[in-house]
Amino acid sequence: MKRNRLLIALTGASGVEYGVVLSKYLREMGYPFDVIYTNGAEKVYYYEMGKKLSKVFKSWDNVYTNDDMSAPFASGTYPLLGMVIVPCSMKTLGLIANGIDLNLVARAASVQLKEGRKLVLVVRESPYSLPMIENMKKVALAGATILPASPGFYHKPKNIQDLINHVVGKILDQFQIDHDLFKRWGF
Numbered sequence: 001m002k003r004n005r006l007l008i009a010l011t012g013a014s015g016v017e018y019g020v021v022l023s024k025y026l027r028e029m030g031y032p033f034d035v036i037y038t039n040g041a042e043k044v045y046y047y048e049m050g051k052k053l054s055k056v057f058k059s060w061d062n063v064y065t066n067d068d069m070s071a072p073f074a075s076g077t078y079p080l081l082g083m084v085i086v087p088c089s090m091k092t093l094g095l096i097a098n099g100i101d102l103n104l105v106a107r108a109a110s111v112q113l114k115e116g117r118k119l120v121l122v123v124r125e126s127p128y129s130l131p132m133i134e135n136m137k138k139v140a141l142a143g144a145t146i147l148p149a150s151p152g153f154y155h156k157p158k159n160i161q162d163l164i165n166h167v168v169g170k171i172l173d174q175f176q177i178d179h180d181l182f183k184r185w186g187f
Contacts, residue, residue, distance in 0.1 A: 005032040005034065007112075008083070009085040013087035014087065
């Protein structure tokens with residue numbers, strides 16, 4: 001069974017636009033994926049972008065809300081390449097780190113860990129408190145990758161979109177998905 005489908009979750013931390021750009025990019029490429037978004041993501045996106053997240057995904061058929069525990073990827077039998085949570089709120093990090101499958105995002109993340117699949121958490125908070133660091137340590141020891149939303153500047157960004165694209169490109173790199181979103185170091 002080929003596992004090339006990606007699961008993208010957007011939670012209520014600043015930077016929901018990273019997840020939107022990732023979703024739109026994969027859609028344009030024709031790459032298979034599913035999306036989950038939380039109520040928090042909806043609120044933050046409206047605050048930051050002045051748009052409703054539900055309208056962005058309105059006509060998409062691969063989008064789930066965080067309370068839909070019957071979604072296919074709530075089970076390990078659903079074939080996925082892995083999952084990225086972008087942005088990953090500290091609440092979501094805490095749920096995953098402590099094995100609390102309170103909602104679909106946490107359940108899907110737990111499934112990725114138990115199945116030994118790639119799980120990338122794009123944390124969006126700073127500075128980090130000790131409990132946050134401890135939770136990051138727990139999920140890293142369980143097999144997840146912590147990828148802070150920290151864009152680089154070596155590719156000489158000219159605008160905010162270039163900075164967003166750098167983080168999105170780093171996410172795609174984690175899943176070995178080819179892209180041309182930024183100029184790589186040394187090239």
